Amino acid sequence: MTVELASIEGQRPDGQEREQDLSKSPLSIRGLTVTYGEKPAVFSVDMTVQPGQMTAIIGPNGAGKSTMLKAALGIVPPVSGRVQVFGRPLEEQRARIAYVPQRASVDWDFPTRVIDVVLMGLYRELGLLSRIRGEHKARAQECLERVGMADFAERQIGQLSGGQQQRVFLARALAQGADLYLLDEPFAGVDAATEKAIISVLKSLRAAGKTVVVVHHDLATVAEYFDNVFLINTRRVAEGPVAEAFTEATLQAAYGGRLATTQVSQLAHKA
Amino acid sequence: MSGEEFVPLSLTPLLIGVFAAVACALPGNFLLLRRQALIGDAISHVVLPGIVVAFLISGAISAGPMMLGAAGAAVVAVVLIEAIRRLGRIEPGAAMGVVFTTMFAGGVLLLEQTDTSTVHLDVEHALYGNLESLIWLDAIGWSSLLDAEALSNLPVELPRMALTLVGVCLFIAVFWRALKISTFDEGFARTMGIRTNALGLGLVITAAVAAVAAFDAVGSIIVIAMFICPPAAARMMTNRLEAQIGWSVGFAVIAAVVGYVLAGYGPLWLGQQDAVSAAGMIATISGLILALAAVFGPCRSRAGAPAGV
Numbered sequence: 021m022t023v024e025l026a027s028i029e030g031q032r033p034d035g036q037e038r039e040q041d042l043s044k045s046p047l048s049i050r051g052l053t054v055t056y057g058e059k060p061a062v063f064s065v066d067m068t069v070q071p072g073q074m075t076a077i078i079g080p081n082g083a084g085k086s087t088m089l090k091a092a093l094g095i096v097p098p099v100s101g102r103v104q105v106f107g108r109p110l111e112e113q114r115a116r117i118a119y120v121p122q123r124a125s126v127d128w129d130f131p132t133r134v135i136d137v138v139l140m141g142l143y144r145e146l147g148l149l150s151r152i153r154g155e156h157k158a159r160a161q162e163c164l165e166r167v168g169m170a171d172f173a174e175r176q177i178g179q180l181s182g183g184q185q186q187r188v189f190l191a192r193a194l195a196q197g198a199d200l201y202l203l204d205e206p207f208a209g210v211d212a213a214t215e216k217a218i219i220s221v222l223k224s225l226r227a228a229g230k231t232v233v234v235v236h237h238d239l240a241t242v243a244e245y246f247d248n249v250f251l252i253n254t255r256r257v258a259e260g261p262v263a264e265a266f267t268e269a270t271l272q273a274a275y276g277g278r279l280a281t282t283q284v285s286q287l288a289h290k291a
Numbered sequence: 292m293s294g295e296e297f298v299p300l301s302l303t304p305l306l307i308g309v310f311a312a313v314a315c316a317l318p319g320n321f322l323l324l325r326r327q328a329l330i331g332d333a334i335s336h337v338v339l340p341g342i343v344v345a346f347l348i349s350g351a352i353s354a355g356p357m358m359l360g361a362a363g364a365a366v367v368a369v370v371l372i373e374a375i376r377r378l379g380r381i382e383p384g385a386a387m388g389v390v391f392t393t394m395f396a397g398g399v400l401l402l403e404q405t406d407t408s409t410v411h412l413d414v415e416h417a418l419y420g421n422l423e424s425l426i427w428l429d430a431i432g433w434s435s436l437l438d439a440e441a442l443s444n445l446p447v448e449l450p451r452m453a454l455t456l457v458g459v460c461l462f463i464a465v466f467w468r469a470l471k472i473s474t475f476d477e478g479f480a481r482t483m484g485i486r487t488n489a490l491g492l493g494l495v496i497t498a499a500v501a502a503v504a505a506f507d508a509v510g511s512i513i514v515i516a517m518f519i520c521p522p523a524a525a526r527m528m529t530n531r532l533e534a535q536i537g538w539s540v541g542f543a544v545i546a547a548v549v550g551y552v553l554a555g556y557g558p559l560w561l562g563q564q565d566a567v568s569a570a571g572m573i574a575t576i577s578g579l580i581l582a583l584a585a586v587f588g589p590c591r592s593r594a595g596a597p598a599g600v
Contacts, residue, residue: 176530
């Protein structure tokens with residue numbers, strides 16, 4: 021009720037106000053449709069992310085997982101749909117969102133150092149022209165420490181392994197100091213040590229009350245890593261706590277014949 | 292060489308050459324990293340008919356009509372590319388190739404068929420410019436730099452090119468951080484609220500302005516060479532964008548100065564009578580620098596590429 025009143029009075033979301041609207045869904049999507057050419061990649065999808073929890077977006081290849089995330093962030097234009105972040109329009113809330121794109125989406129031969137990539141996370145704070153000072157570098161360095169990459173600050177990014185590059189992207193997201201973290205396939209093609217490091221950072225974010233949404237491809241780790249699951253195959257298939265939404269029936273519906281029946285029942289059983 | 296000879300005959304073409312080289316090399320760094328390096332090439336092809344038409348209508352080579360003509364030609368090119376792509380159902384690259392070459396050929400044809408003999412506008416000048424003729428006849432030596440009357444008779448290309456360079460520098464300085472982020476990671480840049488489409492368009496327009504201004508003074512060969520050679524050579528000297536920009540400016544200046552001097556005096560040293568085209572020599576030097584960087588530069592290999600790729 022207090023939340024309702026606050027929004028009616030139209031106050032800015034700061035201080036106590038902000039605490040209250042954190043209880044609103046960090047990310048709510050309504051009727052989102054995205055097309056590439058004629059074919060819809062995402063069709064009329066609704067999603068309501070639970071605050072302070074970790075949610076996995078899963079589905080077969082080409083099911084629109086990444087596209088949905090990109091459209092929700094305004095990276096690709098949706099045909100229709102409404103996106104609200106903590107109960108407000110996306111444009112007003114950009115400072116509260118951190119994003120980790122797919123590692124393969126950038127050219128790692130770009131002439132820049134690890135620390136410079138992390139400093140990109142401070143762009144909203146720095147704006148166009150203000151200088152990067154010692155405190156900013158210290159914060160970027162701290163973010164690198166949290167992902168176990170402190171010793172690599174001065175390295176050219178092309179000299180890193182895939183897992184190390186992924187951790188640098190996570191450090192950049194940490195530098196954004198957001199309330200909502202959206203990650204696109206952060207575990208794709210990384211080594212076991214990196215996977216462990218990433219999941220431990222994500223769990224620490226959750227422990228600090230942050231919300232984490234991950235586009236995920238490894239069905240075997242869904243139950244272990246996440247609180248909630250969102251199954252998509254162009255349309256929404258299921259959404260909810262892992263125990264309820266990650267079942268034989270929903271997996272069969274999302275993946276169709278692409279998973280062997282025995283595989284499906286095993287996975288669902290694990291959950 | 293004494294000031295009496297150097298200032299009126301060589302100072303202004305040298306400065307114009309340097310300004311043009313740097314004004315093209317600066318945006319070239321970003322175009323190269325965005326894999327749009329050939330945009331400079333495309334611009335200089337597409338704008339030729341626009342400039343010729345602007346000249347035929349206005350009757351004079353001046354900056355305003357030329358910019359308008361160039362911009363008009365760019366718009367026509369975009370519309371044509373889109374139309375050919377849709378009607379012919381072919382990939383954009385093929386449509387661009389057809390449009391660029393056709394428009395350039397159209398421009399050359401227009402030049403040949405119309406009477407432009409009174410001004411520096413013919414096929415040769417479109418390619419090589421007229422750098423050597425941009426002399427400062429009112430100058431009598433270094434003291435002329437303080438002489439208001441002599442200064443008022445500087446070749447108009449010099450202040451025009453200097454102003455263009457200042458504009459290019461301002462654009463890159465103001466949008467430096469946004470350009471760097473959106474060139475490296477466009478999706479991430481958008482989530483931070485950076486208008487990457489507008490910024491990309493701004494970069495292309497900046498490059499186009501530099502190309503058209505340089506085109507007038509030094510011809511399209513320098514434009515094409517300077518967009519690509521100094522930034523590409525600079526990329527192989529360093530792994531930091533800031534340093535890459537610095538190297539590219541250095542290489543552009545070296546190419547312009549060495550190229551100009553060699554064009555003017557190289558043939559004399561070899562016992563020949565005439566000078567060769569300064570624009571051609573500047574482009575050649577920039578190509579040599581690129582070749583040297585490709586062989587000896589410290590950051591030549593793609594460090595991130597796994598073995599065997």
